[in-house]
Amino acid sequence: GENVEQHPSTLSVQEGDSAVIKCTYSDSASNYFPWYKQELGKRPQLIIDIRSNVGEKKDQRIAVTLNKTAKHFSLHITETQPEDSAVYFCAASRIGNTPLVFGKGTRLSVIA
Amino acid sequence: NAGVMQNPRHLVRRRGQEARLRCSPMKGHSHVYWYRQLPEEGLKFMVYLQKENIIDESGMPKERFSAEFPKEGPSILRIQQVVRGDSAAYFCASSPTQGVGTEAFFGQGTRLTVV
Numbered sequence: 001g002e003n004v005e006q007h008p009s010t011l012s013v014q015e016g017d018s019a020v021i022k023c024t025y026s027d028s029a030s031n032y033f034p035w036y037k038q039e040l041g042k043r044p045q046l047i048i049d050i051r052s053n054v055g056e057k058k059d060q061r062i063a064v065t066l067n068k069t070a071k072h073f074s075l076h077i078t079e080t081q082p083e084d085s086a087v088y089f090c091a092a093s094r095i096g097n098t099p100l101v102f103g104k105g106t107r108l109s110v111i112a
Numbered sequence: 113n114a115g116v117m118q119n120p121r122h123l124v125r126r127r128g129q130e131a132r133l134r135c136s137p138m139k140g141h142s143h144v145y146w147y148r149q150l151p152e153e154g155l156k157f158m159v160y161l162q163k164e165n166i167i168d169e170s171g172m173p174k175e176r177f178s179a180e181f182p183k184e185g186p187s188i189l190r191i192q193q194v195v196r197g198d199s200a201a202y203f204c205a206s207s208p209t210q211g212v213g214t215e216a217f218f219g220q221g222t223r224l225t226v227v
Contacts, residue, residue, distance in 0.1 A: 001170075006154075034215065036218075042220070043203065043218040043219060043220050044155065044203070044218045045218070046216070046217070089154060089155065098168070099145050099157045099160045099168060100145070100157070100205075101157065102154045102155040102156075102157075103154060104153065104154040105153075
């Protein structure tokens with residue numbers, strides 16, 4: 001089955017700096033890679049996703065890149081703000097009734 | 113659209129009791145997934161259901177845990193004879209089509225505490 005590894009487990013950045021979170025996956029058939037943000041005590045919320053037919057996707061300060069050959073994908077947050085502080089989860093899945101498999105999460109702290 | 117609704121939000125059970133967790137998917141969604149989240153850990157897949165069918169239960173313990181998604185009504189995750197190790201947040205998510213390659217939306221979760 002699919003296995004998703006996520007690094008780092010914790011990340012602290014100064015406000016205004018960039019943050020990068022990386023994930024690797026094991027199943028070469030995976031073709032959907034979402035990122036979720038979870039604030040303390042709240043539900044995971046989808047912030048961006050990418051499908052295997054593209055290499056990069058951007059939405060304002062957030063971007064995701066995908067390298068299918070290397071089987072890794074990354075989340076990039078630019079101009080970080082204190083409200084970006086949360087736990088971020090990457091996930092992967094593929095066609096065929098398979099559920100999302102999540103990484104263990106990265107706790108991002110943005111220091112004002 | 114009210115989103116994915118879970119209840120109760122908080123549930124306290126004594127060891128040996130039963131816990132029933134409910135999940136109503138978003139309107140128009142027929143695929144439901146249950147995940148368990150331990151403190152400071154990620155989301156562990158438990159079970160994937162469509163209406164009246166269990167598609168994948170590979171992440172659900174074989175004993176004491178069961179899930180259903182009847183034709184009418186919410187999906188139910190049932191834990192019998194709870195133990196302290198069952199204490200966790202249980203999230204369900206729903207998606208509108210085949211359930212993969214499309215967005216999955218999470219409910220607010222049920223935080224189960226076993227005392």
